[in-house]
Amino acid sequence: MPIYEIAADKLLAVTETSFGAQGIYERKHIQRLLRDDIKVLDEHLMVIAEEFGEWLDSSRRIDLLCLDDDANLVVVELKRTEDGGHMELQALRYAAMISAMTFDQLVDTHARFRNPAQPDLEGAKGAILEFLGWDAAEEEQFGQDSRIILASADFSKELTTAVLWLIERGVDIRCVRLKPYRMNNGPVLIDIQQLIPLPETASYQTQIGVKKLAERKSQGERHELRYKFWQQMLDYAKQRTPLHAARKATREGWVSGGIGRNGFSLQYTVRREDTQVSLWISLGSGMREKNKAAFHQLLKQRAEIEGDFGAGLDWQELPESDGCLIRHVMPGGYKSPTDQWPEINERMTDAMIRLDKALRARVAALQV
Incomplete structure (x- = not known):
C-alpha cells in the first residue's frame, strides 16, 4: 500500500x-x-x-x-x-x-558500550535498573x-x-x-x-502459541509414558510367551504380532485407562469381502472360542472399515499408577496367551 x-x-x-x-x-x-x-x-x-x-x-x-x-x-x-x-x-x-x-555480564557489556575507554560499571548498572524499575539486581528474573x-x-x-x-x-x-x-x-x-x-493479533497469537505448546508438551509426555509402559510390558511378556518377543517398545498405542497367517494379527493395545488384546483381520487393500467372510466364520464359533478363552469377547465387524476386530478389554492403562503396571502387564499377557490358544487353529482353518 x-x-x-x-x-x-x-x-x-x-x-x-x-x-x-x-x-x-x-x-x-x-x-x-x-x-x-x-x-x-x-x-x-x-x-x-x-x-x-x-x-x-x-x-x-x-x-x-x-x-x-x-x-x-x-x-x-x-x-x-x-x-x-x-x-x-x-x-x-x-x-x-x-x-x-548473566546480569553481571549484561552490566559489563553495557558499560563498555557506553564508554569503551573507561567503562563505568556502576553507571551502567544504574541505567539498567532504572529502565527495569528495579531497586536491585534480580538474577532469577533476568x-x-x-x-x-x-x-x-x-x-x-x-x-x-x-x-x-x-x-x-x-x-x-x-x-x-x-x-x-x-x-x-x-x-x-x-x-x-x-x-x-500483526500488532492487533499478537496477544491472541501468543495465547494460541501457549495452548499449542501445552498440547505439544502433553503429547510428548503421553508418548514418553507409553514408551515406558511398553518397555516394561514387553520385557515381562517375553518371559511368558514368544508371541511378541521380537517386538520393541514404541510410543504408539499398540503392538502387533503374528498368529501364523498373513492378514491376521494379535495386538496389544494400551490407552489411558484401559488395555486390550485383540485379533485384527485385514487381508489387504480391496479384500473387504474376504475380511468380513473370515470374521463371520469365526463368529459362528463364538461360543466355543469364548469358552476356550475363558471370558466374553467383543466382536466388531466394523461396517465402515475394511478390517474386523475381536477384542477383550481390561481395566488399567498407561495413566494408571506405575506400581500397578506389573499387575496390568500380567493381566494382558495372560489374556494374550489365552486368545492365541482360542484362535490360532481356527484362524489357520478359515476358508478365505
Whole structure:
C-alpha cells in the first residue's frame, strides 16, 4: 500500500525506493539511526550493545543487543535487502548464544558500550535498573527468555514461513518492515510496520502459541509414558510367551504380532485407562469381502472360542472399515499408577496367551 502526499486538489503517491538506490547503508545509516532511537521498533526496549560478539570461537556479531522491560534479552537483526536473506537463522544462533548471559555480564557489556575507554560499571548498572524499575539486581528474573526482532526492507516467503513456524513453537520472534519512500525532490521517508505477528493479533497469537505448546508438551509426555509402559510390558511378556518377543517398545498405542497367517494379527493395545488384546483381520487393500467372510466364520464359533478363552469377547465387524476386530478389554492403562503396571502387564499377557490358544487353529482353518 503506497503512501500519499495531500496536494492542493489531489493525492500524490510517494514513490517507493530502496535503501541501495538512496545510498543508505545497513551499518552506517540504518543501524546507527535505530541504535539512537530504538523505540521506533519497540517502545519497550533499551539498547545494551552494538555489534555485540563476545563469545568464544565465533566472529559473528549481533547488530543490536537490547533488553526489554520484562528483563528479557532481545536480538535485533537488520538487513536493507528486499528478502531479509537468512537473517532468521542468524538471529536464532545469536539468541541461543546470549541465553546464558548473566546480569553481571549484561552490566559489563553495557558499560563498555557506553564508554569503551573507561567503562563505568556502576553507571551502567544504574541505567539498567532504572529502565527495569528495579531497586536491585534480580538474577532469577533476568533473562528468562530471549526474543528476536528482524528488521528489513522486506521479507521473503521462505523467511516469513519459518518465522510463523517458530512462533507456533513458542519462539518470540517478529518481523518489522522498513519500507523507504522518496518525496518528489524531497526527503527519504521510512514506513516502519510490524508485519509478523500483526500488532492487533499478537496477544491472541501468543495465547494460541501457549495452548499449542501445552498440547505439544502433553503429547510428548503421553508418548514418553507409553514408551515406558511398553518397555516394561514387553520385557515381562517375553518371559511368558514368544508371541511378541521380537517386538520393541514404541510410543504408539499398540503392538502387533503374528498368529501364523498373513492378514491376521494379535495386538496389544494400551490407552489411558484401559488395555486390550485383540485379533485384527485385514487381508489387504480391496479384500473387504474376504475380511468380513473370515470374521463371520469365526463368529459362528463364538461360543466355543469364548469358552476356550475363558471370558466374553467383543466382536466388531466394523461396517465402515475394511478390517474386523475381536477384542477383550481390561481395566488399567498407561495413566494408571506405575506400581500397578506389573499387575496390568500380567493381566494382558495372560489374556494374550489365552486368545492365541482360542484362535490360532481356527484362524489357520478359515476358508478365505
